[in-house]
Amino acid sequence: MKCVICGGNTQRKAVEHKEFGISLGMFKADVCEKCGEAYFDEKTADEIQRKSKEKGLFGLAKKAKVAEVGNSIAIRIPKEIATFMNIKKGKEVTLFPEGRHDLRVQV
Numbered sequence: 590m591k592c593v594i595c596g597g598n599t600q601r602k603a604v605e606h607k608e609f610g611i612s613l614g615m616f617k618a619d620v621c622e623k624c625g626e627a628y629f630d631e632k633t634a635d636e637i638q639r640k641s642k643e644k645g646l647f648g649l650a651k652k653a654k655v656a657e658v659g660n661s662i663a664i665r666i667p668k669e670i671a672t673f674m675n676i677k678k679g680k681e682v683t684l685f686p687e688g689r690h691d692l693r694v695q696v
């Protein structure tokens with residue numbers, strides 16, 4: 590097949606699929622030789638989703654609103670993410686701005 594992103598040729602190979610930095614295993618995909626984009630067939634995509642649910646990663650990315658607390662602002666961390674990352678009240682975390690549109694929280 591042709592890559593929909595760059596038009597390059599794809600090659601069938603096994604690739605590791607990660608979600609939130611956690612490996613879900615190796616899966617067969619058509620991988621673009623030019624840009625590296627991986628295309629999974631429907632059956633493989635279902636398998637990936639099943640593994641993702643099994644590991645509690647499915648749908649873990651959540652939207653959060655920024656609130657104001659005194660002179661600073663606060664972002665509520667949804668329960669699912671707090672549990673996944675083992676973040677508890679009183680725990681100290683480090684905030685790393687990664688450019689102007691990305692914020693990394695290191696536990």
Ligand SMILES: [Zn+2]
Nearest residue numbers: 592595621624
């Ligand atoms: Zn491509």
